[in-house]
Amino acid sequence: MRCAVLLVLLVCAAARDAAAVVTDGLLANGNFESGPPKSDLVNGTVVKGGNAIPNWQTSGFVEYIESGHKQGDMLLVVPQGAHAVRLGNEASILQRLSVTRGAYYAVTFSAARTCAQAETINISVSPESGVLPMQTIYGSNGWDSYSWAFKAKFDTVELVIHNPGVEEDPACGPLIDAVAIRTLYPPTLTKGNMLKNGGFEEGPYFLPNASWGVLVPPNIEDDHSPLPAWMIMSSKAVKYVDAAHFKVPEGARAVELVGGKESALVQEVRTVPGWTYRLSFAVGDANDGCTGSMVAEAYAGRATVKVPYTSNGAGGYKRAVLEFAADRNRTRVVFQSTFYHMKPDGTLCGPVIDDAKLIPLRKKTTGGRRHML
Missing domain, CATH: 2.60.120.260 (Galactose-binding domain-like)
Structure with missing residues (x-):
């Protein structure tokens, strides 16, 4: 016994x-x-x-x-x-x-x-x-x-x-x-894109029926990004959103820039000095009650583009392109929101970034060109 x-x-x-x-x-x-x-x-x-x-x-x-x-x-x-x-x-x-x-x-x-x-x-x-x-x-x-x-x-x-x-x-x-x-699973390069995880499909788990998304903290709080290949710089988080609860421009997931200029979505890529590159991406809204005039910014090399987007809360989007000349062996690609935005209930929101692609043009130039499609 x-x-x-x-x-x-x-x-x-x-x-x-x-x-x-x-x-x-x-x-x-x-x-x-x-x-x-x-x-x-x-x-x-x-x-x-x-x-x-x-x-x-x-x-x-x-x-x-x-x-x-x-x-x-x-x-x-x-x-x-x-x-x-x-x-x-x-x-x-x-x-x-x-x-x-x-x-x-x-x-x-x-x-x-x-x-x-x-x-x-x-x-x-x-x-x-x-x-x-x-x-x-x-x-x-x-x-x-x-x-x-x-x-x-x-x-x-x-x-x-x-x-x-x-x-x-x-x-x-x-x-x-x-x-x-x-x-x-650490993302690898895919054909036709120098950015890893450019569609943001690889990231943290979405809780069932959680309609508020998932915050990805800045790198000062996390040595390994929950959004593989991307770093969150500065002091505020970004919001990871999914197609099950939000509108996303492409695929099943995207990133909403909810921290204004206090957060930046960054990826560093290998480049050849003197070559030109084309960065394309989608800017939209998540259909989460965030309306009004938004501006998403992109930086690469010494070139920048500001993409205005007027959100009516329907989940639309537009595409933008930034061409730049690399002046270093490594170039940072940066996305951020120019302004803070709030929903009627006072919670922070902002423009959505998705489907980011970077390709080389292999043509020397001295300046940056930018345009919206």
Whole structure:
């Protein structure tokens, strides 16, 4: 009998500590719909014990929140399903993942502020980590989906989402929901295009029924871009959008420039000094309520083009071309929005960039030519 009991305990411990095998989509209990037993909840929400939430380990002040939970005059809403977790001061959630060493992955999760005006989220997969600021809210319902990428250094890794905040109320902190992952495949050059991933088809996982897109953070927050081959420069994120919930000019995915001149979409390519090149791309709107006069800018070498686009919110687009002379062995191709734009509800938005292609003309020139089609 003692041996049988010991065997059961060992099996339970092994199951608890086992790493979940990664497949594209939600992590095991990534939406937190499988909750702790009521005996492990203090005052109805505070999680007691580090292993109370199935498939997760918790540390610090963690609450298990049901959609509609009231916090003073605030009604907490869960974006998907009925449950989420809230991370108080220095609280964290952890899940062990079985991955392929050397492979690249993008984590996607949804988060919302509940108290503080300047919350941040730490995310890490040892030995890499990043800090995702939440000062700017891009989603009209108060939620945003964030992406963060890492390169697996081991066969088993620990994904940790941590609230580093120190608030007067220790319970204040972000709500976390719908944690997912996707394997990233580094894009290669295709015939007729010197840009990699020019159609933005390779990127982070889109949560089912998440109609607000996925934020891709600036490179200062992420050593590996969730948008392979592209870097996000400056301080603001860009929004990754899909054809299932938005209008995109080409294919299934595109990028919405929601940070004005505070964010830039950048790719560096090999060029031959003295040769000319033609950059073509599409500029449009995502049919997400962002209307008005927009201007998208493109830079390459010493040439620039500003592409005006008037959005009526129908998801249209136009094409533009920039020809430039390379003066270095490597040239940066840059896209950004000239202005900030807001929807009627006050959330940030902007022009969409898609179908970017770069081809050599192999003709020497001294200036840049630009035109819209």
